[in-house]
Amino acid sequence: DTAVSQTPKYLVTQMGNDKSIKCEQNLGHDTMYWYKQDSKKFLKIMFSYNNKELIINETVPNRFSPKSPDKAHLNLHINSLELGDSAVYFCASSQGLMSSYNEQFFGPGTRLTVL
Amino acid sequence: AQSVAQPEDQVNVAEGNPLTVKCTYSVSGNPYLFWYVQYPNRGLQFLLKYITGDNLVKGSYGFEAEFNKSQTSFHLKKPSALVSDSALYFCAVRETDSWGKLQFGAGTQVVVTP
Numbered sequence: 389d390t391a392v393s394q395t396p397k398y399l400v401t402q403m404g405n406d407k408s409i410k411c412e413q414n415l416g417h418d419t420m421y422w423y424k425q426d427s428k429k430f431l432k433i434m435f436s437y438n439n440k441e442l443i444i445n446e447t448v449p450n451r452f453s454p455k456s457p458d459k460a461h462l463n464l465h466i467n468s469l470e471l472g473d474s475a476v477y478f479c480a481s482s483q484g485l486m487s488s489y490n491e492q493f494f495g496p497g498t499r500l501t502v503l
Numbered sequence: 504a505q506s507v508a509q510p511e512d513q514v515n516v517a518e519g520n521p522l523t524v525k526c527t528y529s530v531s532g533n534p535y536l537f538w539y540v541q542y543p544n545r546g547l548q549f550l551l552k553y554i555t556g557d558n559l560v561k562g563s564y565g566f567e568a569e570f571n572k573s574q575t576s577f578h579l580k581k582p583s584a585l586v587s588d589s590a591l592y593f594c595a596v597r598e599t600d601s602w603g604k605l606q607f608g609a610g611t612q613v614v615v616t617p
Contacts, residue, residue, distance in 0.1 A: 392546070428609075429541075429591060429609070429610050430607075430609055430610070431547075431593065431607040431610075432607075433604060433605060436604065444604055478546055478547070480547075489535045489552065489554040489597075491537060491549040491552055492549070492605065493549070494539075494546035494547040494548070495546050496545060496546045497544075497545070497546050
């Protein structure tokens, strides 16, 4: 049973295109996150949703638009892709927001390459 | 503002020797501290966490970490390293009122040689 899954695993696309990455968790968690890992492996949070409500938005260009149709899903849509968007994007989930000592569970990542 | 530092880009250790991965943190309040491991082309896996209580925390795969408030450190340790421990290790910190926002260190690559 996959706890946090992401699709696709690899995404290769041209500059200027629009693409989406999907994330689903079957852990019953109420909080989900998107992280970006750059080529130097540095991890930075992008967004966080709690019960479908946006909680964290970390100065991400508005070309990135997260959408949470329900507590188990958090999708990431990227418009007008740029070369600098090339990275690995990780989805994660945890239970509780103010109970912030709960660990986060990460998906396998989506490697986005913009040509 | 919260921050975390991992001073070593890479740690090399021979199999069977003790392994230590260093982490220091800075928060304005009480910290929640975490260690995660990332194997090649995989997502991050949780190893252990410090919330409160005993300063020595035991986690998965024989790892442990010691919380030291005076030195603001949370070093990861394993008494006897295995080749399979070779991976990228991340320390992370969260303030108690930071709305779940985890701040990750830059990561330390551990290389265990046979």
